[in-house]
Structures are given as C-alpha cells and as structure tokens.
Amino acid sequence: MMLDVQAVDTFHGETQALFGVSLTVRDGEVLALLGANGAGKTTLLRSILGLTRPRHGEIRFRGRTITANPTHQIARQGIGWVPDDRRLCPTLTVEKNLALGIKRTAFRPWTLGEVTEIFSALKYLMSRDAETLSGGEMQMVAIARALLGSPGLVLFDEPSQGLAPKIVNDVMAVIRRLKAEGIAAIVVEQNADVALSVADRVVVLQRGQVAWSGEAAELVADAALKRSLIGGVQ
Numbered sequence: 356m357m358l359d360v361q362a363v364d365t366f367h368g369e370t371q372a373l374f375g376v377s378l379t380v381r382d383g384e385v386l387a388l389l390g391a392n393g394a395g396k397t398t399l400l401r402s403i404l405g406l407t408r409p410r411h412g413e414i415r416f417r418g419r420t421i422t423a424n425p426t427h428q429i430a431r432q433g434i435g436w437v438p439d440d441r442r443l444c445p446t447l448t449v450e451k452n453l454a455l456g457i458k459r460t461a462f463r464p465w466t467l468g469e470v471t472e473i474f475s476a477l478k479y480l481m482s483r484d485a486e487t488l489s490g491g492e493m494q495m496v497a498i499a500r501a502l503l504g505s506p507g508l509v510l511f512d513e514p515s516q517g518l519a520p521k522i523v524n525d526v527m528a529v530i531r532r533l534k535a536e537g538i539a540a541i542v543v544e545q546n547a548d549v550a551l552s553v554a555d556r557v558v559v560l561q562r563g564q565v566a567w568s569g570e571a572a573e574l575v576a577d578a579a580l581k582r583s584l585i586g587g588v589q
C-alpha cells in the first residue's frame with residue numbers, strides 16, 4: 356500500500372474541515388479526489404503533506420506513520436506536490452526553481468534530461484524568471500519540479516485549472532506516463548471528466564466527509580450516480 360489515510364479529522368483554527376476521512380492509494384494507482392468547492396480536498400492534501408496537521412487519525416506512507424512528521428521529511432520519503440497555485444519562486448529562473456526541487460528518495464530519481472524530454476518547452480525556458488511564465492508553463496515547471504523530487508506518490512491539486520484544453524491533455528498524458536512508471540497519484544479536480552480520464556479509483560468528498568468511493572469505471576458507466584455525486588461540480 357502506498358498511502359493509507361485513516362479516520363482523519365483536520366481543523367482550520369476551530370473550524371473542522373475533515374470529519375473521519377479514510378482512503379487508500381495502492382502502488383502505481385491514480386486516485387481522483389472529487390467534490391464541490393469547500394468539500395475539503397485541498398485540506399486533505401495539506402493533511403497528508405503535514406502542512407495542516409490532522410487533530411485525530413493516522414496517515415501511513417508505505418506502512419510508516421507520517422502523521423506528525425515535518426513536511427520536508429514527508430517530501431523526502433517520496434511524496435511530491437503540485438499545488439494549485441504552483442508556488443514557484445517568482446524571481447528565480449526556471450532552472451533555479453527546478454534545482455530547488457531535486458531530492459533523493461527510495462524511489463526512482465529523475466534527471467533534468469528526462470524531465471525536459473517530457474516537457475520539451477522547458478529547455479527554452481530555463482533562463483526565464485518564473486514570474487514571466489504563462490499559466491501552462493508554470494504548471495509544467497511545477498510538475499517537473501515534483502518529478503525531480505523522486506516521488507513515489509504525487510499529489511496534484513487542480514492540475515487543469517486555468518489551462519487550455521490542449522495543455523490539460525498534455526498534463527493528463529504525463530499523469531498516465533507516471534502511472535506507467537509505477538508512480539501513484541492523487542488528482543484533485545473540479546473538472547470530474549478530466550480526472551476520470553486518468554483515474555483508477557475515485558473518492559468523492561462532501562462537506563469534509565467521504566460521500567462515495569469506488570472504481571472510476573463504475574462512475575463513468577453510471578451517469579445518474581455520477582450526477583448525484585458530482586453533478587454540481589462541473
């Protein structure tokens with residue numbers, strides 16, 4: 356098992372955002388995490404990363420409890436993050452931003468050459484300051500940076516947000532490629548169809564609780580179920 360989240364309660368101050376959330380991600384599996392605005396998707400990713408610590412519950416990564424670990428240690432164990440706001444250092448070049456992401460973990464390391472082979476445009480952007488990039492280019496850098504951290508699991512927060520359809524397809528192709536390499540992913544998406552195009556399994560959050568979990572194919576095949584769970588999302 357790559358990731359095991361058990362009965363997590365997470366609060367923002369006194370406001371509870373997650374109520375007993377449990378989910379698992381198997382090795383090399385893509386899990387779509389769906390739900391309306393405010394359902395708790397980002398809070399769950401932040402809980403896994405140790406950025407917003409759960410008050411109760413347990414999170415295990417490859418069998419080891421990481422619930423109380425500092426974020427840098429969680430990253431070093433092999434959990435990568437592609438945040439919704441990309442979080443690049445705006446006044447540093449693309450090359451420097453990527454260099455900051457390089458880490459060694461127990462998982463397969465990625466070289467800059469391999470990453471630029473996936474995102475060929477990166478080669479021409481290396482000396483640009485990150486703040487001058489388009490949204491799609493920033494997303495490319497954010498994903499490339501996550502790969503250079505040698506992850507076994509990548510948490511994608513709204514990877515399609517603000518991107519042209521062609522770029523969204525490219526990003527989904529990258530997630531499929533990672534999966535083919537045995538890298539697992541959690542994909543948080545407002546656009547359920549985009550997430551369902553790459554996901555093996557789905558967890559739907561509603562008001563901080565798991566409302567449904569199951570195979571992606573089941574949700575794709577059952578339009579009424581899909582509408583009832585995530586109809587209002589798209």
Ligand SMILES: Nc1ncnc2c1ncn2[C@@H]1O[C@H](COP(=O)(O)OP(=O)(O)OP(=O)(O)O)[C@@H](O)[C@H]1O
Pocket residue numbers: 367368370371372390391392393394395396397398399545
């Ligand atoms: N920093 C914060 N302080 C207080 N409340 C917060 C904070 N961040 C999130 N919340 C609240 O926690 C709940 C879950 O928010 P979260 O951002 O996890 O939802 P989400 O499913 O990712 O939503 P969206 O799709 O809109 O990004 C919401 O009610 C939100 O208002």
